[in-house]
Amino acid sequence: MIYKPFKDKKLSSLGFGAMRLPATAPGYGAPIDYPKAKEMLEHAYHSGINYYDTSYFYHNGDSERFLGETMSQFPRDSWYLASKMPGNLMRYENGKLEVSGTPFANPKAVFEFQLNRCGVEYFDFFMLHNVSEGTYGIYTNEELGIIEAVLEEKKNGRIKHLGISSHGRHGTIDKFLNYVKSRGINDFEFVMIQQNYMDWTLQEAAKKQEVITRHGLSVFVMEPLRGGRLASLAPPANAILKEARPELSHAAWALKFLQTLDNTPVVLSGMSSMDQLCENIEIFSKNEPLTLAEVDTLQKVLETMVDTLPCTNCGYCMEECPQALDIPTLLTMYDEAKFDMGWFLQAALRALGEGKKPGDCIGCGKCNPLCPQNIDIVEALEKFSGMLK
Helix, strand or coil, X not given: CCEEEECCEEEECEEEECCCCCECCCCCCCCECHXXXXXXXXXXXXXXXXXXXXXXXXXXXXXXXXXXXXXXXXXXXXXXXXXXXXXXXXXXXXCEEEECCEEECCHHXXXXXXXXXXXXXXXXXXEECCCCCCCHHHHXXXXXXXXXXHHHHHHCCCEEEEEEEECCCXXXXXXXXXXXXXXXXXXXXXXXXXXXXXXXXXXXXXXXXXXXXXXXXXXXXXXXXXXXXXXCCCHHHXXXXXHHCCCCCHHHHHHHHHCCXXXXXXXXXXXXXXXXXXXXXXXXXXXXXXXHHHHHXXXXXXXXXXXXXXXXXXXXXXXXXXXXXXXXXXXXXXXXXXXXXCHHHHHHXXXXXXXXXXXXXXXXXXXXXXXXXXXXXXXXXXXXXXHCC
16 A cells, blocks of 8 residues: 655555445445445455545435445554545524524534544544535625534644535635635644545646645545446447557556656545455556656547647636626536536536626627637637526
8 A cells, every 4th residue: 555644653555444345235325235345345445445434424424424434443553544524505694694504502502513423533634515606605604613623623633634525616625715814823734625536627626726825735636436437438438458568457647647747645446346445455556647748648548538629727718708707717617517527617617606607698708809719718618608598
């Protein structure tokens, strides 16, 4: 197992994500298949994995309980537990807090509930869950005081390392990190983002990586296989990879791409079977990043999967826009929507606000002549708007 330094710890480069544990029925959040999941966790531990990630709502809340119970058989200082404050599930009105309909007195009570459910006295790693366009307001609501609550727990030693997870845009991550710094808060140490060779460009994860690193924080990786989509590719993509390195699986290509990145102590994988676990352990048994030529091969694979626009984010198109639309961001979202209209993208679209969505383009055409890449912006936004109806 590869180990990488993080502060005073050495973390297994492969982390175990407890969001997609073996289940007794199909579908997200289905009941955990306890015998199979327990066998996997025990094998992971004995194979050198020491980082285990869960959250308030994985498997409808049973993931925290199961992970804590199963891992309690091992010395507590030999494995690291990560969970997350569920601000993404919170509703706060008239001084009353609910998490998915369950009332809590305050964020501290939510944290206490999670500690008790995991059966531990502290979290090694704790995050604000999905700081994004749709949740920014709840996390920065000073009356609710989520940030103050987790800072107090860190001061009390019940959080060893504090971070955030995010499916937000790079600008939102930058905005949040600037916000906490403006308040003199320097306790956040890492950001977990969706990072893989597809989202490197499709979700502008390269820019997220740059923003986080610039702020002096570490990048923890989630969704390295994009929910399994990069583990089983269509025939055109498969042919390209097999010609280049026939011995590598699709998953190995994706995971070895992440080994090329700096400042990434942990790659978190949500494994659902013993076969997946064993393959990933083998891949992370040695550090063998892809070559530059092999990274170029992955770019050819992407071209078979999604037709992206050649936008360089220069911003010239915005200079004459009478609607003041953030056109580069909309074009990036359009590229992503062509591949997968996921709920993270839908949430980002909702958070754009009135008058800033693709359908708010009036088709004046002033942007088109300004684009150095000759993109028909009006046509792209019209097609994007049509996808959303």
